[in-house]
Amino acid sequence: MINYRTYEAEDFLFDESFRQWTTETTPQTARFWEQWLVQNPDRAEVVRQAQELVRALNAHYRDDATDERLAQELAQLVGKAAERRDSETEETPVVPLSQRTWWRWAVAASVVVLLGLVARIYVNRTAKPAAYSYEYLTKNVPKAPLEEKVNTGTKAINVLLSDGSVVTLNPKSRLSYPHRFSATTRTVYLSGEAFFDVVKNPAKPFLIYANQTVTKVLGTSFLVRAYTEEKDVTVMVKTGRVSVYSLKDYEKAQQSGLRRVEGVVLTPNQQMTYNLEENRLIKAVVEKPAALVVNRPSREQEFEDAPVARVFASLERTYGVKLRFDEDAMAACLVNVSFNEENLMERLDVICQTIGASYEVLDGQIVITSKGCH
Amino acid sequence: MEHVTAAEYKNLTPQELWQRFKAGDELAFGELAQVHYRSLYNYGLRLTTDSERVWDAIQDLLLDLWDHRTTVGDAVFVKAYLLKSLRYKLLKTRSGPTAVDIDESTPAQLPFADSIEQQIIDSESQTEQTRLLHQLMASLSKRQQEVLYLRFYQNLDNHEIAQIMGLERQSVANLLHRTFKELRSQWSSSLLLLLLEMIRSGAN
Missing domain, CATH: 2.60.120.1440 (Jelly Rolls)
Structure with missing residues (x-):
């Protein structure tokens, strides 16, 4: 139990319970202090002084922040935080795409x-x-x-x-x-x-x-x-x-x-x-x-009813890579396709989808497998 | 991370809020910031009379913490730390080559300037005591005013005040002691004068 009898006005100033009583924020403290004053009538003057100081200081330090303004600032803060976080998320992986899609x-x-x-x-x-x-x-x-x-x-x-x-x-x-x-x-x-x-x-x-x-x-x-x-x-x-x-x-x-x-x-x-x-x-x-x-090298390509071998040869030239495929098996495969901004893999995907073939990258070369076209 | 509704944030423990903040939950961040928002604003007003600058500085300060949330230490949402950061921000960004420190010898227009108090005095029905206190405050040095403010309004201990103001703990203790002494002696005599005045006016 704190001995409030030894307290001077400024000591009361920083006592949480005393301040609560003075600013009337908690009713429980009021009962205690009223009782205490009855028991210690000789300290009444110090207490009165302290209370006046607390009230005066509170008024002195009052600010103009309304609850509305605080809520508004907080909402702005949270909004900005979310915005910044979302602009960071390009750093983190999104949904991994499967090999085929x-x-x-x-x-x-x-x-x-x-x-x-x-x-x-x-x-x-x-x-x-x-x-x-x-x-x-x-x-x-x-x-x-x-x-x-x-x-x-x-x-x-x-x-x-x-x-x-x-x-x-x-x-x-x-x-x-x-x-x-x-x-x-x-x-x-x-x-x-x-x-x-x-x-x-x-x-x-x-x-x-x-x-x-x-x-x-x-x-x-x-x-x-x-x-x-x-x-x-x-x-x-x-x-x-x-x-x-x-x-x-x-x-x-x-x-x-x-x-x-x-x-x-x-x-x-x-x-x-x-x-x-x-x-x-x-x-x-x-x-x-x-x-x-x-x-930027131009890589536009256009094919109309072209044998797939010719398309592949063109791809080899355009990209300078080696494509391996069975020319005889794919002799009957014709494609209609035009490319502009697609990269090599996208072009191969389109072609292979068209003729029902598949491909893989092996040691710096592309190997295309197909059962042929009828 | 499971979803939590706005109301449920109130029921989270400080540790839970902290974990969520670290994980990038902006609502947990808001909840942590909310606790100190008014204190920060109030302190800011002691350092500059430009209230919009205070609001901006608080946003900056808190967003800095947000940006570094994965690396910051646990003590980030401690009041003393926040107040210190705000103090630094406001005094550092003061335009021109003005003093960074609250200098006892510097007269009025520096921190703890009186315009906000003046506004309140002008606009509100003031008790005589508040007016008296205002006069008393003006007689204190800026350092004394800040120490008293941090001790009384922000309820910080001497160690925290020392950290914020960049002083030795003992200096804070001495300063506070001196401030109280002055305040009390002035306050008592002022009250006495006030009392006499009331008696006199009552007698007329």
Whole structure:
């Protein structure tokens, strides 16, 4: 039991029970204090003083916040919180699509991303952080050994990845990728310039590590250009959605389990400049959107009652990949089809559906099996 | 996570609310924030007279916590921590190169400015005591005012006050002691004067 007899006015000031009595918030305290005053009449003056102080201070500290305003602020807060969380959820896998249906989804979405990672080159010999260089990353980061394609020629070469995505690697460029992608992500490393035709799979984001940036693909096809000596990286998007992060931020977030990464989401006709020295991402509008198309190979194809062998041959040329199939068994198969923005896998899906065939990706080649057409 | 209706959030334990907040449940977050909202606003008004700036700062502060919900420590929704963050936000973002600290030597227009109290005094029927107290408060230094406020209105202990104001605990104790002493002696004499005045006016 507290000995209130020794209390001075300011001690009462901070006594919860005393304050409740004074502000009349709880009736139970009133009984106690009234009784106490009867028993300690000599302390009545101190108590009166303290009560006056409590009342005066309460009035003094009164604010203008109404219940309505508080409710409104709280609703706004909760709304913003939900909004921010939802914008993060692109980080987390959505419903995984089954092997047989992903192409329908991709076609229906028909999102084409053209992303140019165009950099202005200023050779920087001193401040290059080796930690995030292409060489360092490909040697030290992946758990499984990587395969590497180096284009030393003068023409672009095509690389077929295990998920069916096709990378057109331009001259003086290198691409490292795992023989088989991991269960959670599809990560590749690029030095130089490449055009990506990525098979859409929201459950397994496609990540391109290039010159201290990480580009996450939410759309389907785009161009990346990032030569090693570069100090300024620009990402441009024609259509669709692409996320770009600084490598440092991306890795930090991955390690700490943070779902929100400081990055830039690019939508059509937006461009991002990443300055390697200032380690800053700057978003802007693309000045001449049409220029983006220049680096993008045209892959329009149209076939009318064409023998499937001819279609496959055309696909081989367009994508620079090897297609294996039994030409005799499929001699009677004719297709009517036209392609524009579809990627290789989407095209193969359409063709195989038409002629009742199936295909699989084996060691950088596509093997098509069919019982033939009648 | 199973669905919980708005009313049921009231019945969740602090730990349950905390877990839900960490998992990204915005309603649990709202529930945790709600407990401190008025206190925060009230404190903000001691630091700036711009009430809209206070509302904005509270939103910013809480959304910062939300953004870092997966990594923040358990002490985030402790009153002292929130008040300290708000203090930092409001004093830091003060435009221009003005003082970041509440300086005893700095005169009136800094924190614990009087315009809100003035408004209340102007608009409400005030007791003589409140008017007296207002005068008394004005005679206290800014530091004394803040210490008294945190102790009385926010009901914090000396250790928490020290944390918020960036002082030693002993300094807070000394400051409080001095403040009470001044307040009490002034209050008593003021009340005496008031009483005399009433007697005089009653006699007329």
